[in-house]
Amino acid sequence: MDVHGISILGAALAVSVGAIGPALAEGRAVAAAMEAIARQPEAANTLSRTLFVGLAMIETMAIYCLVIALLLLFANPFA
Amino acid sequence: MHIDGWTILLQAVNFLILVWLLRRFLYRPVLAVIAERQAVTEQVRTEAEAARQAAETARRDLEAQRTALPAERDRLIAAARAEAEAERTALLEKARTEADRALEESRGRLAEEREQALAALRRQAAELGAALAARLLRDAPADVLTRPLLDEALAAVEGLSDARRHALANGVAPVPVHVVAANSLPAEDATRAGDRLAAALGRPVALDVVEDSSLIAGVELHFAHSVVRRSWKQTLAEAKEEMTRHDSARVDADAVA
């Protein structure tokens, strides 16, 4: 297996593994936010704003993995 | 992968230029308008607030007046009531004193009238009693009753002091003595009377006998200047006099009855 093959494998691995953690984390974050909103509907504004920011932060992890994958695929420094 | 420094620089500059442009053309005018509108709104609000304050002040004043009104009214009512009370008391007092005075007056007049009526009644009773006694005594045997009375009259003359006896005699002789009797005096009685008088006066006596049935019983010895009365008429008159005087002096229920 040459560098290309390993790069493709690495990219797939990065995206697939890197998606698991943020997916779980986002699920938990949304669940917690829903519970909080149900308990305190008057704080829904602040909560949803914070939730969006938090979701974007979490999602950034997956995006980092995607960037790594794309780097491997299109701007591989070893190829 | 190739990062172009020129592009970064150009984009940063572009962004800053865009910030300046939007600040110049968007934010500044829009914010100015918003601030201006807020100022206008604030001014209107301030005016409304001032008007509200004024209204509130007026309302409070009115409220104070309204709360003061009942107090004033109560005060006036109390004053008027006190005045009326004083006047009423004064009137009442005056009326009472007047009534008392009138009562007292009428009571006095009543007592006086009763007194007078009582006196008149008493007088009548006395007269009636005297008349009754006279009427009763008229049928009594006068000569029997007259003799002791004659003796008593003679004794009275004899009992007088010498000066009085001389005064009775009056310096004349014979002494004229006017004898008034209730009935015809018997002869022995007349002579005995003449003797005793002559003895008492020390001079001769000229008797002049007159009959007067109104005396009822008894005699009257009329001298020149004085009279010795010993008769039932005299006694009855004295008794009537005494009774009338006596009873008018002390008014009581017994006397009325």
Next chain:
Amino acid sequence: MTGSPLTTPVVFLLGPVPVTLPVVVTWGLMAAMALGSALAARRLRVERPGPVQTVLELVVETLRRQIAETMQTDATPFLPLLGTLFLYLAIANLSGLVPGLKAPTASLETAAALALVVLLSSQALGIRRRGLWAYLKGFAHPTPLLLPLNLLSELTRAFSLSIRLFGNVMSGEFVIAIVLSLAGLFVPVPLMALELLLGLVQAYIFTVLAAVFIGGAVGTIERG
């Protein structure tokens, strides 16, 4: 298969300076935004504003309120920078959906430039608000031991800010391009709708994070 999404094509050379596509698109957006706002804000009235003025005031007022809520202070001094950031990001992200155009924010250079502007302006505003010495002392908070970590976090925050924006927009466009090359006509439409939402959300997040950084720098909120 499409070409690499990581490259930025050079449109023309301005002397020694290569002018790339994002720069050209940004120029166009700048011209449109400046012209549009100048036209819209040409006749502003206090009494009885027209619909255009109402929309303008609504946008500006909403931006100011959101920034104020995030920074816990009066937002007027920061409104030009952060408001422009949001408006530019929103329009730039959505411009990627226009056929033939490529979102300027889908290039790492643009995202990096914006993050750099936020980083430098937060330092400048912090120094101006609190004074140089007090601002520098803020890096030693809570203990001087954390000084290198605080300095490093300034850089990594700016770096992650730029990568987040770039990664999201670029990946969205890339996915749409891949789906388009695979399936053709209508299939990418839901993805484009999603990209619409994501573009606005990313603009919002970038702006809020920039507001948080600047707020932390000027000391109105806790340094995040």
